[in-house]
């Protein structure tokens with residue numbers, strides 16, 4: 192292990208330069224105008240894997256963007272770790288809010304990252320974190336210290352729902368045989384409070400449309416006489432939460448697994464500082480479901496949020512008009528054991544039922560996914576915990592996250608494999624937001640911690 196860590200220290204600067212090169216390619220999966228760049232990223236990644244000693248490297252075509260596969264099987268009787276990550280990124284907009292261009296990475300110091308952070312779309316989610324695995328692998332291979340087999344499966348459609356990954360996994364059971372899946376696409380509590388993610392929320396995402404009159408109308412001539420789709424949509428959306436901020440869709444909470452008091456007490460031990468939270472977001476109070484803490488609201492409780500809403504006149508000045516249509520995109524974050532399809536159906540039935548006369552409502556479902564929880568008494572969790580303890584000098588705490596990685600539940604169903612979520616990002620890294628960044632401390636800590644995971648995991652399985 193000494194040689195591996197020495198190799199990392201000796202090659203740190205180059206690792207960062209290589210990451211910066213990867214971040215320069217705008218691999219935005221949601222926008223077809225970047226298709227060439229997304230593919231280019233897959234090629235660069237495949238070359239990078241080959242270069243550091245991966246075998247059977249293949250750019251696996253799908254109906255969408257390819258999946259990059261590569262492996263190194265040193266001995267079939269040893270355990271196999273399957274590393275998953277994604278090389279696609281979210282769109283950069285609104286681009287005018289970036290302090291430096293999204294695809295021209297620069298290292299800047301911040302209050303939270305005094306040693307510097309690299310600013311670019313995908314820096315944390317997930318190129319920076321995925322690339323830590325490539326460099327940790329390189330370091331283990333070059334220092335002759337790879338203790339077990341490794342397989343890489345890096346996809347290019349995570350940010351758009353991973354539809355083709357599901358098909359790939361179904362068709363490649365044998366190639367993907369492994370003992371455990373390792374993913375770095377989540378975060379830690381703070382740089383001095385290491386944590387391991389033990390849960391992810393599920394997701395149901397819908398788009399709604401309210402149509403009133405067949406054309407835009409003069410709001411003086413027709414105002415007060417017909418249903419205004421924007422007024423109606425606002426009212427319908429407002430009615431989806433009650434005065435306690437509970438979601439009003441009948442049956443929505445029926446399958447929600449409630450945590451025991453003991454589990455809630457355990458959760459409350461995380462050193463959440465409300466003051467810092469308010470300050471970082473420039474708000475004067477938190478807001479949410481009555482009876483739950485902010486940590487709970489953001490992880491073990493389901494939510495419903497409007498992600499976008501539009502319609503009518505939004506140009507300069509005032510235009511007196513009643514729009515013919517109004518639209519919104521709505522996400523529901525789900526917890527165990529809510530079923531995304533069932534929740535989408537419940538939403539559909541309810542939303543249709545509250546549409547007033549004089550309007551037509553349409554609900555279109557988008558991608559979704561199930562929540563996932565990982566046990567903390569498994570060999571994989573223990574190995575991860577030991578690895579973090581080694582490099583951070585502190586035992587990590589288990590934390591359930593509010594984000595979603597729908598493929599984690601899918602991997603378990605399809606491959607029968609548990610996932611270890613060894614993330615190193617911070618909530619303040621602005622993923623999906625302007626000025627996304629990833630701390631150099633976090634990048635290097637990740638590269639240092641991953642080989643320890645491999646080491647402890649192999650050792651624990653031996654005994």
Ligand code: BES
Nearest residue numbers: 316349350351352376377378592594595
């Ligand atoms: N890496 C994130 C999810 C995440 C981030 C989980 C931080 C926990 C902590 C992932 O890339 C993502 O953005 N997922 C989407 C869902 C997906 C189906 C588009 C999400 O959570 O909105």
Ligand code: MN
Nearest residue numbers: 316317349376
């Ligand atoms: Mn991600």
Ligand code: MN
Nearest residue numbers: 281316350623
């Ligand atoms: Mn993401």
